[in-house]
Amino acid sequence: MGGPAPKMVSDAESAPVFAKPPVTLREVAAAAGVSVATASKALNGQGRMTAETRERIRETARILGFRPNHLAQSLLRKRSFTVGLLTNDTYGRFSLPLMAGVSDALVDNGVSVFLCNVEDDHRLGQLHVEAMLDKRVDGIIATGKRIDRHLPVDLSNLRIPVVYAFTQPDPGAVGLVSDDAGGARLAVEHFRRLGRRRIAHVSGPASFEVVNTRADAYRAALQENNLPVSEPLLGAWSEGWGHEAVARLFGGGEERPDAVFCGNDQIARGVIDALRERGIAVPDDVGVIGFDNWEIVAEATRPPLTSVDMNLAALGREAGLALLSLVGGQPAAPGIRKLPCRLVVRQSCGSPPG
Amino acid sequence: MGGPAPKMVSDAESAPVFAKPPVTLREVAAAAGVSVATASKALNGQGRMTAETRERIRETARILGFRPNHLAQSLLRKRSFTVGLLTNDTYGRFSLPLMAGVSDALVDNGVSVFLCNVEDDHRLGQLHVEAMLDKRVDGIIATGKRIDRHLPVDLSNLRIPVVYAFTQPDPGAVGLVSDDAGGARLAVEHFRRLGRRRIAHVSGPASFEVVNTRADAYRAALQENNLPVSEPLLGAWSEGWGHEAVARLFGGGEERPDAVFCGNDQIARGVIDALRERGIAVPDDVGVIGFDNWEIVAEATRPPLTSVDMNLAALGREAGLALLSLVGGQPAAPGIRKLPCRLVVRQSCGSPPG
DNA sequence: GCGGGTTGGGAAAAGGTTTTCTCAAGTAGA
DNA sequence: TCTACTTGAGAAAACCTTTTCCCAACCCGC
Structure with a gap:
């Protein structure tokens, strides 16, 4: 109590700088x-x-x-330089790179992004949409975890533009998805170039549209290349299913594949582990390609996994730019636009023979 | 050209509903x-x-x-019901649940969240912060991918409140992190209750503060329980390091552990796989506990992995609420607050003997 | 019938910026 | 010297809401 009072810092520097109103x-x-x-x-x-x-x-x-003060500017210009990003995949793996891409494209244009996680809750979705509308967002980007499902929200009669990315668009709206068929073809072509001839396909549940899209493209690509077509094995998106699929493909006496194209990286991981446990060498005996290029998985497999990347960040960028031009009054062609995938080559397929 | 004109839809329903101004x-x-x-x-x-x-x-x-019109309201009330969420972990695993928690806590209060990914780019960070300030956010939540690193932004002299969650706070600011020591203790106690006595610890690089925090707590918990203390094995956050650690722990002739507490789920995954390859049974011979409770990994290990969950969503909620009360003028106690972890029990530890 | 209190509702300022219109002064041409 | 432009800058409306007065009408008791 008796000591000298603590040295005072100059008022400008000290304490709750809060509430010092901004310069007008x-x-x-x-x-x-x-x-x-x-x-x-x-x-x-x-x-x-x-x-x-x-x-x-x-x-x-x-x-x-x-x-x-952007609030004042927005009020006057009737343009808030703000968009809403709606997703039901907050924990998931797809919306993240996508969001980063969106945010990326928009920030460069001085536009900020409201992130809204609606889970699968219709009420929550409605709430968020109304909040965004009230805040006068210039537009909305809807994204999700699969492209054959709607978000639990009705975005069809809003007075602001909406772009759908990696989720099912409303009819007549602008939608962006990855070119899954192209991705599948990429995988098959890669195997073919490496001299693989008996290419199997192990994928997720048939209830997913992408599973069928990729399976069809897989069959078509095999036929085009005069390779034997075997029926895709459809199951789950899990490592466990990868193990089981290997048991089926390599358990019987019939001719064994020398390549497996998997519907996602987790299945591929399961496949690779199961092959190793059977003493089948990857990539020497069998090549494996995954889908999604989930780096944390693809790089942890032994050997590291070659995988199809859906370029989600790029997709997000495109979505952002599409929304921007819509907001700017440019009429964008409605319909679904497919963006190409790319193959990320690691070590699970080996090098060309010779 | 001679056919009947396409049926016209009523004007209210048709085409660009855009630009029909909202009701005032x-x-x-x-x-x-x-x-x-x-x-x-x-x-x-x-x-x-x-x-x-x-x-x-x-x-x-x-x-x-x-x-x-919230813009008009905000202008008048000097409160935008909007906060900024700054992260450098957009692709990562930690910020997502955290963001969901934040968003959750705030939505209920009519507050929307600007998501800003600053990567590790100082310029980008500055840009974002200024954009948020211009948009008159009521406050900012900073979050990242590790708690011993600053975001590449200076948030120290803003005129609005800032809360740090899962990233290093500025001195004198409000910070929220998980109680890593408590989490480590949870793991050790669980092993002890199951009758395990020789508990090893395999973790990430010593350059991470959490690695040391957890290691210290691990040692302390062992001592408290009169269990033999072995030096933690520090390496990388990868499956590969899990394999290597198993080689070291189980390769020599000395007494082998009957439990391994891992610094994250990927290491644990590597440990479990390596043990299986050596013919050591999990959980019968050795119990394994991971950290992070990354479900997609924890549920794919064989057997499924018991893991320490940092409750990041709850942490995000707390951060949101803390910011809210700060914005409301309540002086929050500065300093770092640690939130408890919880143990998610799966099958990698077995049941109590008898 | 009249002062004082209550009740229902409106006028206007405020918030910060942009934009259109107006206006005074200056310049050039005749 | 007068007219016709141009130049530089300000006044005021507009954006939409909230809030603080303010005012007229009504009711009460005397």
């Missing part, structure tokens, strides 16, 4: 000795005034640390 | 035959008027589908 345009104008109208025009490069005046105002603004 | 309070007031002031008060339950008038205005608003 009015203050800048006053400091520069002009009207707010002139100040506004000076800072925006509008209107007519001497270069000297403009510069003086700008300098004043800079010194005062003036930053225009 | 003024219109509601006009329709109800009152002034905007009265209309505002009617809808907000303020002011004095006959119940009949109030009800009539409300009904009119309902019919017209009036929704107040």
Whole structure:
């Protein structure tokens, strides 16, 4: 109690800097000795005034640390430079790269993103959409965890543009998805180039549209290349199913595959582990390709897994840009646009013979 | 060209519903035959008027589908009901549940969340923070991928409150992290209750603070229980390191552990696989516990992995609520608050003997 | 019938910015 | 010297809501 009072820091530096209100345009104008109208025009490069005046105002603004209030601007311009991102895959693996891509594309244009996780809850979805509408977002991007399911929200009669990415679009809307068929073809072609001839396909449940899309493309690609077509094995998206599929493919006496194209990386992981346990060498005896290119899985398999990457970040970018042009008044062609996949080659397929 | 023109849909239903401006309070007031002031008060339950008038205005608003413009409200109230969420872990595993928790806590209070991914780019971070400030967010939550690193942004002298969750807080700020020591203790105690006595610890690089925190707690818990303390094995966060650690622990002639507590689920996965390959049974011969409870990994190990869950969603919720009370003017106690972990029991530890 | 209190509702300012319009002064041409 | 432009800058409306007065009408008791 008796000691010297603690040294006081200068008021500007100390304690709750909160509530010190931001500098307004009015203050800048006053400091520069002009009207707010002139100040506004000076800072925006509008209107007519001497270069000297403009510069003086700008300098004043800079010194005062003036930053225009976007709320006021938005109110006037009827454009908030804000979009909503709706997803039901917050924990999942797909929406993340996608969100990063979206955010990426938009930030460069000064647009911020409201992230909204609606789970599979209709009420929550409605709540979020209304909140976004109230906040006057310029548009909405809807994304999810599978492309053959709707989000639990009705986005069809909003007064703002909506873009769907990696989720089922409403009819007549703009939708972006990965080209799964192309991805499957990429895998088959890669195997063919490496001289593999008996290529099996192990994928997820038939209830997923992508499973059928990829399976069809797989069959078509085999036929085009005059390779023997074997029926795809459809099961679950799990490692366990990969194990089981290997038991079926390599358990019997019939001719064994020398390549397995898997519907996702977890199945591929299961396949590779099961093959190893059977003493079948990857990639020497059998090549394996996964789907999704989930790095954490693909790089942990032994050997590291070659996988089809859906380019989700790019897809997100495209979605962001599409929404932007829609917001800008450009009429975008409705319908579903498919973006190409790419093959990320690691060591699970081996090198070309010779 | 000669055919009948396509049937026209009614104008209200058709084409670019865009740009049809939202209903304003003024219109509601006009329709109800009152002034905007009265209309505002009617809808907000303020002011004095006959119940009949109030009800009539409300009904009119309902019919017209009036929704107040939050931009205008925010401008006036100097409160945007919007917060920024800053992360450098967009692709990662930690920020997602955390973000969901934050978003969860805030949505219930009508607050929306701007998601900003700053990667490790200082410039990008600055950009985002300024954008958020310009948009007049009420506060900021900073989160990251490890608790001993700063985000590449300076949040220390903002005029709005900041809460740090799962990232290193600035001195004097409010920070929330998981109780890693407690989590480690949870694991050791669980092993002890199951009768395991020789408990090893395999973790990530010593350069991570959590590695040391957990290792210290592990040692302390062993000592408290009069169990033999063996030096933790520190390496990488990978499956590969799990394999290698097993080689070291079970390769030599010395006494082998009957339990392994791992620094994350990937290491644990590697440990379990390596044990199986050596013919050591899990959980019969050796129990294994992981950390993070990354379900997709924990449930794919054979047997499924018991793991320490950091309760990140709860942590996010707490962060959201803390920020909310800060924004509301409640002075929150600065400093780091640790939230308890929980053990998610699966089958990798076995049941109690007898 | 009249002062004082209550009741129902409106006018107007405020919030920060942009934009259109207006206006005074200056310049050029006749 | 007068007219016709141009130039530089300000006033004011607009965006939409909230809130603080303010005012008229009514009711009460005397």
